[in-house]
Every structure is written in C-alpha cells, then in structure tokens.
Amino acid sequence: MRRWGTLLLVGMLLGSGGYVLATGHKEPCVAQAVTTTTEKQVTISRYELPYTQLVGTTGTQKLYIFPDSPQVLTAAEMADDKYLAGFSYPEGLSWEELQDIYDPFLEDDNVLKYANDENLGQFFYRYNYNGNEDEREPELTEETLIKALPLQAYETAWGISRGTEYDQGTLSFADLQAYYRQNLRPIIEEVFRIIQPDGTSLDTILGTYDWIFSTPERFETHFLPIYYTGQLVTPQGTTPEVLATLDPEKTRDLTAAILATPMRDYLHQQSNGTYQLDGLATYVVIYGLNATETPQPPVVPPIVPASQPVTVRYHDSKGKSLAPDQHLTGALGTTYRTTPKKIAGYTLKKTTGPTTGTFTTTAQTVTYQYTAASTGNTGDQVAVRGEVVSAIRRIGLYQHPTFKASQRRQWYAKKPRLQRPMFVVTGYARSNAGRLRYHVRDVNHHSQTAGQTGYVTAKATYLTPTYLQKRPKEVTVINPRGVNGYRQRNLTRKVTHYRQGQVLRVKRLVQHRLTTRLLLTNGQYVTANKRLVQTKRVSMPRYLRIKTGLNRYQDVNLTRRNRHVKAGTRLKVLGWDYSHAADFSRGSTLRYRVSGGYVTANLKWVQRIDR
Structure with a gap:
C-alpha cells in the first residue's frame, strides 16, 4: 500500500492540482472581455500566502502551500531574507522560492496594476505575458486559456480521486476502465481540440492513454506516478479517504468561476488605504500558466509490440541518403506520424509512402525525396509541419498551390521586422510546374486575416523562420511593449520585464517544441521570436x-x-x-x-x- 503522509500535487494546474478551486465565498460571474482600458493602481502592504482548496463531495478545505509559516506577511517581512529563513518549509520548497513568487510586486514598489472590470483570468493572462502575445505559442489566446484551464482541472481531479480509489481497493480496474472511457478520455480530447498544439497529434495522445489503461500493470506503472509527482506540500487531512472524495465536475465549474471573478474581489482594502492580496489570486497568477502546456501523455518505456516498424528515409533524387533513417515503433494499431526534415541546400520534392497511419504487422517505409535548391535559392530549408514562419517580402495567400490572381485570398504587404506576418505551416503541395508550396494558417491574432488558410510560396527569399535558429552573443529587445524574463523554458514563472532597447547577453539557444528560446547569462529564458528581439544593436536617438x-x-x-x-x-x-x-x-x-x-x-x- 502506498504511503500518504504528504500530498504530491500535479500538473501545476491553477496552482498545482485540479482541485484548485474557488475561495468558497465568491459568487460566480460570467467571463467577459475587458470593455475599458482604464487602469487602476493599488499598493499592496500585506500578502496572504498562496493557497488552494480541496473540493470534494463532502465540502472544501483551504490548503496553504507553505503551511508552517505565517499565512499573511507584510511587504517588509516578505522582503526580509533573514525573517523568511526562520521558518520551516515543505520538502522541495524554500524561503527563496516563496520570495520569488512575489518578486515582480516587490521590485515594483509593491504596486499592482489591473484594468477596470478585469477578471482574474484576464489579469492572469495579461500578467504573465505583459501583452506580448508573440511570446506564447501562436494558438494560446486569452479565450483558449480560459476554456482549457477548467477542463484540465477536471483531468487532474479525476486522476487523483480515481487513482486513490483504485489504490485503496475500493474501485475495480474494470470500473476504472469504464470511467476512463466515459469521463476522462472525452475531456482529454476536448482540451486537445481547444489548444490545438503543434508537434503532436490527438491520435498519439489518446493511443498512449488507451495503452496505459489497457492493463492494471501499465496503469500502476505509468499513470499513478505521474499523478503523484510535482510540487510537494503537506496540507492537513489529505488522507486517502479525503482524496477519494474529490469531485471533478465541481472542480471544473468552480475553476471557471475563479477565473470569472473580478480581480478587485481579490484585493482587500486595509484601514490605511493599502490592500492585502488574496492568496488564491497569487496561486493562480504565479502557477496557473503551466496548464497551457499541451496535455502530454506519460512517457512510457519501449513497447515490445507485435507490430513492425515504420522506416523514414531522407534521400535525394538519386537515392543518396541526406540524413540518418528514423525507425518508428509502437503497439499494434496505434498511430504514427512522420514529418520532413530541414536539410541545408535542399528542398522537398515529393513523398512516397503513408506519412501518417497505424502500426501494422507489415513493415512500412516513408521516403522524403529532396532536390538541390534552385539557382538563387541555394541554402533554402523546408519548414517542418507545425513550424512558424514570417513573410519578409510582399506575399500572396492562394486557394490552390498553382497561383492564379483570381484565386488569391490576400496580399500581405512588406512589413518592418516587428510586424512581419506570421504563418504556421500545416502541409505541403506542389504547383503544376513543380514548385514547392506551404499550406499555412494565418496566426496574426489581431488582424482581420487571422485564421485564414491557403498556400504560399516556400522560397526562402520570401519566408524566414519566425524564431532564431542560431545562438547570438546578444540580442536587442525591439518589441514596443518589451519582453519578459522567465524561470522556465516554456516561458512561465515570470521573473522580470525588459524594456524596448535593452541589450541582453545570451548563453545559449534552446529548443522548445518547434520554437526556440534564449537562455540568458543570468539564467532567465526569453523569447527567440525575431519580431520581438534582434541580434543587432539598435540605434535610436535620445x-x-x-x-x-x-x-x-x-x-x-x-x-x-x-x-x-x-x-x-x-x-x-x-x-x-x-x-x-x-x-x-x-x-x-x-x-x-x-x-x-x-x-x-x-x-x-x-x-x-x-x-
């Protein structure tokens, strides 16, 4: 039997767990867009420490993340290293981590700014990105975030409650499988469709979860550990009996209510005109963003399937290998997906074999055939499916891969670097003359063209990767709204803000899915989006x-x-x-x-x- 002396929260979802719910005294309200740009500014003199709530069928419990320290600290106490070091902290956490949570406020003279009538979900979105939408993944909009978070809260609550019941012997594996099919699987699918992540497929995620829930051994090895790892806290009363009462549906509904609650309701005015910041708001704002990460299935060890592998080859027109072959394996009937590689000096000409499909008992081969780049385009590289590219010249979007003026959907004018049109590559085609085209989706969120799809040229003289591909020694911030420095490479846990014109020293370029990030010499991560930073210093008059x-x-x-x-x-x-x-x-x-x-x-x- 597993020991339950502490609770390991999972997912960093609206804090850390799917049971992060409303404070219990706020009335739900309908989420709506901010209708005024009026900004309010208040001084925070007292900070309630972050807390969440365990919401089950028997009621709610308020759980502080730092249970052994005072639950409300003054601004002076929060900035006092020696004072904070005098308390005990849960394993894996420290006074430095507590102070890091409030650094953005402490560094700004304890001033908090929010838009009039802004709800917590909108404040949370704006706070973490500071309005810099291009720092996030192209599909991550405010609307997407607010839709996905309650559903992911449901996922986490379901995993903890059902996992506890099974572990305690009060739920059979057959009933667990039935609950998975009826409840969890549809939610996983819905979250995926809302977020629409690049770099993975719904079939891959569902196939992995189906495999995990196929036998008790796989479930115990690959699901239970995932739902008991993450941020460690020691709340009172989190016994198996309590955890088993977690209510996923109430978790989902109350999470939505939290996000819809006006930001002003989390600010409690003091007698001197300053305010105390509610700990639940802190929890959501600081930790909640990690829930925007694509819902990834647990990593499973190599499966020994009855199926045969899929071999992916990258050849030129004469059959010469241009890159090492890839060998994909998986359980019989599960889904695979292949993508072309970028190969310097070559462009993709044609593809033979099924680029997506299922593993069968017969070996399969997919061959990507390349041709040397034509004169004037030497060095062209083919963008992979899901990559974001930007137009550097006037470019047209067409209905079909053979371009005709009558079928042109949109002209995109040449724009300065920080306004270049962005597109996600969703597929490939060739014109009647054999010219490579990208099938793309417009991801320029505030433009009337946002969401349009069609074909554009694949020439490198017209399109360039949106994200830096080589490590620069330094970059200059060019975005008028600046960029943020973060603790995590997925651009969460905001540390500081860099204004336009600041020069940042770079330690290395790191990969994040199909984008890149810059790891600075100070240990912070910033976006590598070329619309927001550039490798040359900018000369601006004083x-x-x-x-x-x-x-x-x-x-x-x-x-x-x-x-x-x-x-x-x-x-x-x-x-x-x-x-x-x-x-x-x-x-x-x-x-x-x-x-x-x-x-x-x-x-x-x-x-x-x-x-």
Missing part, C-alpha cells in the same frame, strides 16, 4: 528637436491628436513603433514614442539629436 510645428498623437497611427508641439521644442524619445500593425494590406511608417504619445519620425519635421 532626443528629437522639432524643426517646424507638428502635432503629437495619442495613438501610433496618428489619428487622435492630443497636443501641438512648437518648433524648437526638444522631446525625449522613449521608444519606437510602426503604424498599422494589424493591417497587412498596407505598409507601415516609423513613429517615435515620446512622453504623452507619438510623433512622426519624418526627418522633414524632426531632427535626431543625442543631447
């Missing part, structure tokens, strides 16, 4: 001298005038941006951001000066 009278505007498109600036005035330059970011039917124009708004960068009107 000041502008106005040559002749001009207007300052509230917006970068220069449509809302808010002041007239006289000739001879000196303005400090705070940053730069370009007009018409979400309009790909037209080009963009450089603007300078100054105190109070934006002004033209046209040298006819302004002079760049250093002091």
Whole structure:
C-alpha cells in the first residue's frame, strides 16, 4: 500500500492540482472581455500566502502551500531574507522560492496594476505575458486559456480521486476502465481540440492513454506516478479517504468561476488605504500558466509490440541518403506520424509512402525525396509541419498551390521586422510546374486575416523562420511593449520585464517544441521570436528637436491628436513603433514614442539629436 503522509500535487494546474478551486465565498460571474482600458493602481502592504482548496463531495478545505509559516506577511517581512529563513518549509520548497513568487510586486514598489472590470483570468493572462502575445505559442489566446484551464482541472481531479480509489481497493480496474472511457478520455480530447498544439497529434495522445489503461500493470506503472509527482506540500487531512472524495465536475465549474471573478474581489482594502492580496489570486497568477502546456501523455518505456516498424528515409533524387533513417515503433494499431526534415541546400520534392497511419504487422517505409535548391535559392530549408514562419517580402495567400490572381485570398504587404506576418505551416503541395508550396494558417491574432488558410510560396527569399535558429552573443529587445524574463523554458514563472532597447547577453539557444528560446547569462529564458528581439544593436536617438510645428498623437497611427508641439521644442524619445500593425494590406511608417504619445519620425519635421 502506498504511503500518504504528504500530498504530491500535479500538473501545476491553477496552482498545482485540479482541485484548485474557488475561495468558497465568491459568487460566480460570467467571463467577459475587458470593455475599458482604464487602469487602476493599488499598493499592496500585506500578502496572504498562496493557497488552494480541496473540493470534494463532502465540502472544501483551504490548503496553504507553505503551511508552517505565517499565512499573511507584510511587504517588509516578505522582503526580509533573514525573517523568511526562520521558518520551516515543505520538502522541495524554500524561503527563496516563496520570495520569488512575489518578486515582480516587490521590485515594483509593491504596486499592482489591473484594468477596470478585469477578471482574474484576464489579469492572469495579461500578467504573465505583459501583452506580448508573440511570446506564447501562436494558438494560446486569452479565450483558449480560459476554456482549457477548467477542463484540465477536471483531468487532474479525476486522476487523483480515481487513482486513490483504485489504490485503496475500493474501485475495480474494470470500473476504472469504464470511467476512463466515459469521463476522462472525452475531456482529454476536448482540451486537445481547444489548444490545438503543434508537434503532436490527438491520435498519439489518446493511443498512449488507451495503452496505459489497457492493463492494471501499465496503469500502476505509468499513470499513478505521474499523478503523484510535482510540487510537494503537506496540507492537513489529505488522507486517502479525503482524496477519494474529490469531485471533478465541481472542480471544473468552480475553476471557471475563479477565473470569472473580478480581480478587485481579490484585493482587500486595509484601514490605511493599502490592500492585502488574496492568496488564491497569487496561486493562480504565479502557477496557473503551466496548464497551457499541451496535455502530454506519460512517457512510457519501449513497447515490445507485435507490430513492425515504420522506416523514414531522407534521400535525394538519386537515392543518396541526406540524413540518418528514423525507425518508428509502437503497439499494434496505434498511430504514427512522420514529418520532413530541414536539410541545408535542399528542398522537398515529393513523398512516397503513408506519412501518417497505424502500426501494422507489415513493415512500412516513408521516403522524403529532396532536390538541390534552385539557382538563387541555394541554402533554402523546408519548414517542418507545425513550424512558424514570417513573410519578409510582399506575399500572396492562394486557394490552390498553382497561383492564379483570381484565386488569391490576400496580399500581405512588406512589413518592418516587428510586424512581419506570421504563418504556421500545416502541409505541403506542389504547383503544376513543380514548385514547392506551404499550406499555412494565418496566426496574426489581431488582424482581420487571422485564421485564414491557403498556400504560399516556400522560397526562402520570401519566408524566414519566425524564431532564431542560431545562438547570438546578444540580442536587442525591439518589441514596443518589451519582453519578459522567465524561470522556465516554456516561458512561465515570470521573473522580470525588459524594456524596448535593452541589450541582453545570451548563453545559449534552446529548443522548445518547434520554437526556440534564449537562455540568458543570468539564467532567465526569453523569447527567440525575431519580431520581438534582434541580434543587432539598435540605434535610436535620445532626443528629437522639432524643426517646424507638428502635432503629437495619442495613438501610433496618428489619428487622435492630443497636443501641438512648437518648433524648437526638444522631446525625449522613449521608444519606437510602426503604424498599422494589424493591417497587412498596407505598409507601415516609423513613429517615435515620446512622453504623452507619438510623433512622426519624418526627418522633414524632426531632427535626431543625442543631447
């Protein structure tokens, strides 16, 4: 029998477990978009430490993650290393980890900013990305996140409660299998369809879970350990009897209610006008983002199947091997999927054999045949399925791989680096003349073209990988909203914010699925999206001298005038941006951001000066 002296929370889901639920005294409200940009700013003088709630059929229990320390600390106490070091902490956690949770607030003079009428889900999304949507995976929108989190909470609660019942002998394996088919499997499928992750398939995930739930031995070896690893806490009363009462449906519904609760309800005003931050809000904001990771099945050891392998080959037109063969194996009837490789100097010409299918009792072969890149395109590399690419020249999106003006769906104008149109490669085709095309999906979220699909050229003179492919020694932040530094390579656990123009030193380039990240010399991870950072230093004037009278505007498109600036005035330059970011039917124009708004960068009107 397994020992239950402590509870190992899993998944870092709205904290760490699927039972992270409402505070018990807040009324659910309907989630809605923020309808005003009014920003509120409050000073936090007291921090309630992070907590979650165990929600079961018999009620709820409030569980603090640091149960042996005071549950409310003042801002001064939170910043005092010696004071925090005097308490005991659960195994695997420390006072440094506690302080790290609140560093973003402490470093900002304990000031918390939130939009008027913003709910916790919206604040959580904005806080972790600071508005930098390109730091996340292309499909991870606010709507996607808020839909997926309650369902993933259901998954975790189901795993803990059913796993406990089985482990305690109160649930037979046959009933467990039936509950899996009826309850858990449909939720896993729904979460996958909401997130639509690249780099894996629904068949692969479901096939792995089906294999795990096929025998008691596989379940005990590959499912139970996954649901009892992660962040360690020692809450009171988490006996097997308590865990078995976890209610997945209540967990799902109350998780949705948490996200829909106004942010202001988590701020408790003190007598001096400052506020105490609720520990549940801290838990969601700091830990919840890891739930956006694609729901991955447990890693299983090599299966000894009755099936035969699938061999994947990469050859040129003469049969010469251009890359090592891959040998895929799996249980009989499970699904496999192959993708072409990027091979320098070659482009994909054709594919023979089933690129996706199921393992059978007969060996199968898939051959990707490449041809040397044509003159003028030497060094072209084929983007793999699921990779994000950006247009560096004017480019058209077409209905079919043989381009015709009558079948063109959209022109994408040439844009500056930080506004380049982005596409996810979803497939391949060739024109009647044999030219390689990508089938793509538009992932420019604020554009009217978002979500469109079609064919674009695969030429490297028109498209480039959106993410850096080689390690630079340093990068300059070019995104007008800056970028965030994170503790994890999946860009979670925000540490700090880097403003536009800052130069960051890079230790190495790391892979994350089909994207890359930059590991800085200070140990933080930042995005490697070329729309947000660039490898060259940026020359920006410190000041502008106005040559002749001009207007300052509230917006970068220069449509809302808010002041007239006289000739001879000196303005400090705070940053730069370009007009018409979400309009790909037209080009963009450089603007300078100054105190109070934006002004033209046209040298006819302004002079760049250093002091």
